[in-house]
Amino acid sequence: MIEVKQLSHQFELGKKDKKTVIPVLQDVSFSVNKGEIVTLVGRSGSGKSTLLHLIGGFLPRQSGTITINGMDVSNFTEAQFAEFRLGTIGFIFQNFQLIQSMNAYQNVELPLILQGVSETARKIQALETLKKVGLEGFEHHYPSELSGGQQQRVSVARALVLNPLIILADEPTGSLDSETEEDLLHLIKELNESLDITFLIITHDDEVAKIGHRSLMMHDGALIDQEVK
Numbered sequence: 001m002i003e004v005k006q007l008s009h010q011f012e013l014g015k016k017d018k019k020t021v022i023p024v025l026q027d028v029s030f031s032v033n034k035g036e037i038v039t040l041v042g043r044s045g046s047g048k049s050t051l052l053h054l055i056g057g058f059l060p061r062q063s064g065t066i067t068i069n070g071m072d073v074s075n076f077t078e079a080q081f082a083e084f085r086l087g088t089i090g091f092i093f094q095n096f097q098l099i100q101s102m103n104a105y106q107n108v109e110l111p112l113i114l115q116g117v118s119e120t121a122r123k124i125q126a127l128e129t130l131k132k133v134g135l136e137g138f139e140h141h142y143p144s145e146l147s148g149g150q151q152q153r154v155s156v157a158r159a160l161v162l163n164p165l166i167i168l169a170d171e172p173t174g175s176l177d178s179e180t181e182e183d184l185l186h187l188i189k190e191l192n193e194s195l196d197i198t199f200l201i202i203t204h205d206d207e208v209a210k211i212g213h214r215s216l217m218m219h220d221g222a223l224i225d226q227e228v229k
């Protein structure tokens, strides 16, 4: 479902004559199969978020190849990636990244609007998805009126509403207490089992790593271990 080959990445800081090059990823290769939950672990600064951003098309690729659902996305333009992403990949972030001026329903409806879905179909799909994540009755609540766990559920619903094949998550439980975390992990497992959604999840947390079928360990920009459970 995701195939990464010999991916390297570096950031350049400073102006022409005083450029500092920061190598972040070195020759990273791995694949994630359909229906797998794979966790990506490793110290802060080891390059996990950079890897996820490259797979999600938020950073321009410098070398190596990325194939998603059989499609070589390595040379996609920003616009091509944006279109491809919409129907294929959902995202969950540590800080939820909800739009504060929109209620739960409107946050979940947004990807449907971008996809050009009609208003009637949007209503059905957004309400159905909010129900799926256990937020029936909270449609009109704004993010500030919801608990952290409920906000993360809205963001899961937003990631889910276009029926993605893959969900990429960056520390999805990082802002949640342990009980809410357990609920979210249960939901992820359920979505994986019932909808066959593939998950690639960055985490520092052993509890999250436990729900994965496999764990990839990064160290200083390289994959050093691929643990199969």
Ligand SMILES: Nc1ncnc2c1ncn2[C@@H]1O[C@H](COP(=O)(O)OP(=O)(O)OP(=O)(O)O)[C@@H](O)[C@H]1O
Pocket (backbone or CB within 6 Å): 011, 012, 013, 022, 024, 042, 043, 044, 045, 046, 047, 048, 049, 050, 051
């Ligand atoms: N836009 C950027 N410009 C310059 N350097 C960057 C940029 N983004 C990340 N880096 C650097 O790249 C390295 C890897 O960062 P990255 O965020 O990918 O690591 P991480 O493993 O996800 O860390 P964390 O667990 O803290 O999120 C770090 O040294 C970071 O400072």
